[in-house]
Amino acid sequence: RLRPDIPRAAWDLKVLGGVVIGPWGGQAVGALLTLEVWFALETFLILTGINIHLLTGLSKASVIVIAGCLGTWSLSLPMSAIAKLSNLSVICMMGALVSLLVCGEMLASSPGASAARHDFLRPQGVPSAVAILTYAFSGLPCLPNIRAGMRRPEQYSSAVHLAFSFAVPYYLAVGCLGYGFFADATRESFTLNYVPYDGMPGRGVFITFSLASSALFAAKLQAGFPLYAAPVLQAMGFGVASESEPLPARVVGARVAFAITSVAFATCARDALVNVAELMGAILTMSTSVLFPVVAYVGARRVAEEPLKFGEAIGLG
Numbered sequence: 001r002l003r004p005d006i007p008r009a010a011w012d013l014k015v016l017g018g019v020v021i022g023p024w025g026g027q028a029v030g031a032l033l034t035l036e037v038w039f040a041l042e043t044f045l046i047l048t049g050i051n052i053h054l055l056t057g058l059s060k061a062s063v064i065v066i067a068g069c070l071g072t073w074s075l076s077l078p079m080s081a082i083a084k085l086s087n088l089s090v091i092c093m094m095g096a097l098v099s100l101l102v103c104g105e106m107l108a109s110s111p112g113a114s115a116a117r118h119d120f121l122r123p124q125g126v127p128s129a130v131a132i133l134t135y136a137f138s139g140l141p142c143l144p145n146i147r148a149g150m151r152r153p154e155q156y157s158s159a160v161h162l163a164f165s166f167a168v169p170y171y172l173a174v175g176c177l178g179y180g181f182f183a184d185a186t187r188e189s190f191t192l193n194y195v196p197y198d199g200m201p202g203r204g205v206f207i208t209f210s211l212a213s214s215a216l217f218a219a220k221l222q223a224g225f226p227l228y229a230a231p232v233l234q235a236m237g238f239g240v241a242s243e244s245e246p247l248p249a250r251v252v253g254a255r256v257a258f259a260i261t262s263v264a265f266a267t268c269a270r271d272a273l274v275n276v277a278e279l280m281g282a283i284l285t286m287s288t289s290v291l292f293p294v295v296a297y298v299g300a301r302r303v304a305e306e307p308l309k310f311g312e313a314i315g316l317g
Helices: 013-020 023-056 060-074 079-108 123-135 140-148 153-185 203-223 225-235 249-268 273-303 310-316
Strands: none
Touching: 013 023, 013 140, 013 273, 023 060, 023 140, 023 203, 023 225, 023 249, 023 273, 060 203, 060 225, 060 249, 079 153, 079 203, 079 225, 123 273, 140 153, 140 225, 140 273, 203 225, 225 249, 273 310
């Protein structure tokens, strides 16, 4: 309705920004979205480094290099294969939730376990909590690319609704259980809290579930690499129009440069995961996933010459 001349498959958040704000708006939104998704990918690499380090003992820096190379290679996979990896990641998430339940309960019920300190409200932690909360929405800019690769794009809306119907209760459960078990001792990845002690009852079972949790989370994170990297490369002008055609040399070169840059940053920031996530959530995701949708909705109504109703204005405010 806004621009019938733009093909449906070509719409993404950058195009929407250009239509409702203007050319400069589209460029600004595109730059913010690119940085947001790239920073999210960096946190994925860091978390993969943490979990594989727990699993194998390899240094986090070595794991990040390997994960970056594997992730860049996975960009060459067809969308059908990436979709199967996404299905695998859902299974990994459920397995990791079971591991959290088992390990957390075993630690909490062990003799001599220290009482966790729980606060109903900690005002000084609110800014960090809000930043981390908005960080959780960092995958939204990837949705247009996913829609463009769907065989049945008419099912896109239903797929998004189903995905959020799963994601909201899942992450709510993980957050509540993680805080319930570990409270103020929670680490940047709660798999770091799975530390058995000498003489722990069921120590072997605990170690099995803790290692399984690290493996499952690492697999889930690695499966998401191409979904996050593709929009960044596309925004930079290095997207691929057809999966069946050989990759142009410029695209191969861009992917290599992208891998080197991403691995280098993640390696340098491997011990600053929380800072990276907070910075990204507070500035980038807040701009693109909270402020921009409001601006876009108001702008779309203006372009369509449909005035806002009073209730809509109050809700957006």
